Amino acid sequence: MKYKQVQQIAKDTIKFLKQNIHPGMNLIEVREMCEQNMLELGADSFWYWDIGAFVFAGDETAVSVSGKQYTTSDRIIDKNDIITVDLSPQINNIWGDYARTIIIENGNVADSTEVKNTEWRNGLMMENRLHKELLDFVKPETSFEELYFHINETITKYGFINLDFMGNLGHSIAENKDDRVYIEKGNNQRISDVAYFTFEPHISVPGSKYGYKKENIYYFENGKLISL
Numbered sequence: 001m002k003y004k005q006v007q008q009i010a011k012d013t014i015k016f017l018k019q020n021i022h023p024g025m026n027l028i029e030v031r032e033m034c035e036q037n038m039l040e041l042g043a044d045s046f047w048y049w050d051i052g053a054f055v056f057a058g059d060e061t062a063v064s065v066s067g068k069q070y071t072t073s074d075r076i077i078d079k080n081d082i083i084t085v086d087l088s089p090q091i092n093n094i095w096g097d098y099a100r101t102i103i104i105e106n107g108n109v110a111d112s113t114e115v116k117n118t119e120w121r122n123g124l125m126m127e128n129r130l131h132k133e134l135l136d137f138v139k140p141e142t143s144f145e146e147l148y149f150h151i152n153e154t155i156t157k158y159g160f161i162n163l164d165f166m167g168n169l170g171h172s173i174a175e176n177k178d179d180r181v182y183i184e185k186g187n188n189q190r191i192s193d194v195a196y197f198t199f200e201p202h203i204s205v206p207g208s209k210y211g212y213k214k215e216n217i218y219y220f221e222n223g224k225l226i227s228l
Contacts, residue, residue, distance in 0.1 A: 009041045010087040010098035023079040027055045043089035054086040062211035064165035079107045093175045099215035123212035144187035163202040170198040
């Protein structure tokens, strides 16, 4: 089983969710819909604390919490709302890891480039900028710590803050969640020393009650960093 296949389950589930999510649903329903879809697509379990979908809406999107403490709220989705979904399917200990922030405006899922709420649109655009910055900055010799400092400086430069409860920006893909290494201060290991890693900046602007997340898995191919 290839990592790309498991990651595709997560990507397809986000597509499925965008086609089916609507105002009036509660977040427990959203979680159940995502988890059921991943299982139907071939996932056999969920690697992060046995939770397949971490779902947040409204001011919950700015909350950063360990999976060990996470509980899904019964919050109802509004006709204008912001929802973040973080998926963790696995097959035979091969992980997928994929997150997106979804915007609903006037009852419908909005394309990220057409979001009318300026604050929300700017948050999504900043996530895209950070992922582009990752691709431009990281070379085979780049360490996790160097990436940590560079991206956090970029976040600050554009007027945003890092919301992650541990301050990191992603982690290696492993077979046991306790074996992960992180994009964090003090980790001088080269990024190219791991086969795959996630990049998942969780950001906001000072004083805002909303947060944004975009997560992909990346790997090196012929010395070039690409998205799984």
